[in-house]
Amino acid sequence: MNRVSAPSAVRLRLFFHASFRHITPAVFAAGAVLIIAIIALFVKPYIGMADNGDYFRALYSNGIYFNAPDYDSSYFGYFVRHYGIFQYYNENGATLTSSQALFIKLALWLNIWFYDSKTFDIRFLAAIYLAMYTAAVYLLVESLTWKAPAKLGYAVAAIAVLAFGDTAYTAYFNSFYGEGLMLVMMMFIFACGLLLYRGRYNDYVMLALLLVCSLILTTGKQQNAPMGVLIALAGLFAVFVRRSRTWRIAAGGGMTLLLLAGVASYALIPQEFVNINKYHAVTRGVLPDSQDPEQSLKSLGIDPQFSLLSGTIYYEPYTTVDVNSNLMLQQFYGKFGFGSVLAYYIAHPDQAMRMLNLAAKDAFTTRPPAIGNYERAEGKAFGAHTHFFSLYSFLKMTLAPKTFGFIFLWILIVAGLYLPSFIAALRSRDRRQALRLPMVLLMMTIGLAGIAISIVGAGDADLGKHEFAFTAAFDLVTFVTVADVMLGRLWRRVPVAVRAAEA
Structure with missing residues (x-):
């Protein structure tokens, strides 16, 4: 019996060994997030986000309308999966200019071709977001685990699955909220910046992807307009990653375009x-x-x-x-x-700090408490939330200190951890290695801008949902910092791709 089973056991071990050689940590993380999200979004009970009244801005101008007879009673409480498609003439113009419309129209086109010409299933939009999200998770984990020890690499990948496979994030894909697109684009931008820093993949491809995702993020919703300016300023460091004139023209021109897009997005707000x-x-x-x-x-x-x-x-x-x-x-x-409101808070720092502390109470809440996740047909209570794969978001919401002082301390600690390697890169004139700290600071600044814009632009109105940029930035930066600590890459030189010339 043993003589027969031993060769089989050896072959099985060899099979798994060969398989895991091809399943890199990045592939593992992306695949696991994909599987978990598919179960949440595409398998009953379907998980999504209820409408808080904002959907009409995205629906009617893109040829979709509310067709459920009980839709009004579903606001905030129940996720609605099906909508009507205008058949003849749509008299509704766009209420605001948004890059989100590109993805909604693509989902609508796929829906008509592969499902139905009269009923829109929001899962087509979720499928588009999820496909991009899977690629973004892969790139982010690859930027950290490339050339890392296998065991540590898989540990980092497991943390990525825990944080970014969380249903509190992926539930946004089954909705018309702009936060789902914002999450995907922020992850792409951070990943591309870190891949440029590592010299992984083609620099021009990474730069192009970073710029395209930055444009989509900037024009995604009105409050994102300042993000284009922030990315363009941080992107100045990318201009000097390579010495060639072609690269500097491409990078500088792209950042200028992004800066103009941010200004234009603000100017075009109705x-x-x-x-x-x-x-x-x-x-x-x-x-x-x-x-x-x-x-x-x-x-x-x-x-x-x-x-x-x-x-x-x-x-x-x-x-x-x-x-x-x-x-x-x-x-x-x-x-x-809004400049007057900002000046008012600067002149009244005590009131500004109280508002910042109020904002901090919701800054670590990924999913708005007032918005339900289930369809009415599931028989769940009005506004019920799913608990499927939501451990990370629950722990973050429960354990994170709800003060702006903690946020400030987090910024100081993270920036302090990365500062020595940045100074060392500047002293050695290694411009590529100097790119990491600006990318980390960019993500933190985008998060802080989300809080500041929410307070200055709308007070405490729907503050929890408006702070999504911060909670996403907090998770991205914290994940990268933890990964760099685990891999011992905070202060020592990180392996980069070897090239004959930086042309």
Whole structure:
């Protein structure tokens, strides 16, 4: 019996050994995230995100409409999978310019060709996001585990699966929220930057992918406009990675284009949305936490009588004053800009810190507590959340200190850990090795910008959802830092691809 089984056991070991030689840590992480997300998004019970009222902006302008008779009763509570497709004429124009429309239209085209011409299944959009996300996870893990010891590489990959396979993230793919696209693009940008730093893959391909993803992120939603400027500034370090004129023209031109895209995205925000954000910036930001609301309004150039609007929201059916009236247009919206609100917080640091601490309470919540994940047909309670593969998001929400002081401390620690290698790279004139710290700082700055833009642009209105950029940036940076600690790559020189010339 032993004589027969021994060769079989040897062959089995050889099979697994040969298999794992081809299943790199990056392949393992990407494959595991893909499998987990497929189970969550495409196997009953289907997991997604309920509509909080924002879907109409993405639907109607792209040829899709609400067709469920009980849709109004599903807001916030139940995920809706099917929508109608306009058959003849769509009179609805785009309410705002967004790169998200490109992916919705692609999903709609695939839906019509492979499923139905009258009913849109949102899982086609989820499939597109998931395909890109799988590639992004692969690139991110590859940027860290390439040329790393196998055991440590697989440990890093396991952490990536735990953090980025979390359903609190992937549930966004089954929705029309811009956060799903934001997560994918942020991961691509970080991964491409780190791959440039390692010299892994073709530099020009990585640069092109970084620029395309940056443009998509910047134009994805109105609050992302400043991100294009931040990426362009950090991207200046990438310009000097290679010495050739061709590279510097390509990198410099790309960063200039990205800078212009950020400015244009801000300029193209419809006035209606500007007014909505201005309203909330004052009524849900400046006024509720002010000890002298009337004086606060005076400092913004607004009549003190508008202090009666403190705590109200733009969409309330019964208000003290018509939010679209000429009075509001002339005496309220026309009296200040977001720069004035920022200046107000700078002049009132105590109030600014209270707002930052308020923001910190939701900064580590990946999934908005008020939005459900299940379809009504599943019989779950209104607003119920899935617990499938959600350990990481639960631990982060439960254990992370909810103060801005912790966020500040996190920034100092991470930046301090990477600073010595950055200084060493500058001293040795190794511009490629100097790219890592700017990429880490870029992600942290994007996260902080998400918090600042939320507070200055809309006060505490829907603050948890608006801070998604921070929670994604926190996870990306923390994961990369932990991986570099595990691999012992914080201070010593990291292996890069050997090339004959940096041309």
